[in-house]
Amino acid sequence: MSKKQFKFSTVIRVAVIFSAITSTTAMGHGGAKGIVKERMDSMKEMGDAMKVMGDMVKGKRDFERSAFKQGAETVSKHSPKIPEFFPKGSGGGVSEALPKLWLEWDQFTSVVDRTTEEAQKLGELSTNGADRRALTKQFISLSKSCKSCHTDYRKKKKEKH
Template identity: 35%
Template sequence: MQCGKILALGLAMVLMTCGMAAQASRAEDTIRYRKAVMVMIKWNYEQLSQQAKGSTPFSREEAQRQASWLDALSKSVLEGFPVGSHDGDTKALPAIWSQWPQFKTLTQRMQSDVTKLQELAQKGDVIALKAALNELTRTCKACHDDFKKS
């Protein structure tokens, strides 16, 4: 084989390897992103729950801030699950992509649960807020049962 050809072949292989590495690191970033979204959801959900239960004093301002974080975060879940992001350090089950409509419906259910939380936080209705948080807990669980490895 001519030197030039060998060089060209070598270069093509290097480029391919780099391309694959870049793709792998994009998938890792995606997985990190969606886990971060979930961690932030959990944080705000717990802060709000503690207030609804009375284990920390209720503050309307705090509750509204947490509910608005939950609103933004619940709208950011879907973009964390692009097709092909099932490999790596993740507990996401392949069912997410084979049953995408169901997965999407659960993210929408979370969004409507959270819209309700926002309204109740604004009103300062702690009792109704507690009930609405129970609804949200059921939505978290429904999705984790079907779409997340335990």
Template identity: 30%
Template sequence: MLKLKSVFAAALVLGTATFALAESQDPDVQNRQAAMKTVGANTKTLGEMVQGKTAFDAAAAQLAFATIAGKAGEVPVLFEAEVTDPESDAADEIWMMWDEFVAKAGALKTAAEAGSGVDSPEALGAAFGNLNEACKACHTQFKL
């Protein structure tokens, strides 16, 4: 039994160490990833409402859109430093096509701002569709 516990403890430590190595150590990349995680979490909140997994909540939807708009506005600053990292999904095309990248970030901000006033499930559905199109347009071209 003691040997089994030791094997389990070793596996846990190695697994944790492997996970820790998978995170970027570069502060620029960490800030980008944190912003994208915030966008993702808020997009998930909206998606669950659209799918009916959670009840429509106008205040929560408006807050999620506003949060996404805020993070989208930060994107050009977050990506100013041309820093690549094996743990990042950012494609080199970001810096090679900077103006287009910034325009797509602006389109995301615009879509999120338009959704920040949703007041019905129908309005949410339309705004969420526009938001997803903006996300997809950028990710298709600039995410690995």
């Protein structure tokens, strides 16, 4: 292989890798756009916060109270906005929300309110010097509240292998 050819193929490879990266970024959340993408991103941010705290609860990461404070803040910030993220008619397509969500709107928003309250409670505990046990217990309450909506109002798209 000549030096020139080598360089050319390297350029191609870099281009392929680059385009693969950008296209997967764009394809994240199944190519969602507009409000659907906004809510998926918001959910993802909450999920990331939950992951950090979850890893600590499971003992996979060193326990730090500050992480619970931060995580609880993230969820408390995003959670109250959830109803705005689900305007009528924003289901279908790449969205994983079930039509039932809009039919049971009051119930949906009451679970959202509960989630916000649970997150705020976790935040208070983390600043009041609560021990690991108390934080774990409250984190589990928050998780169960999150799960409640996911059980009733979301249909997971098929997992890609």
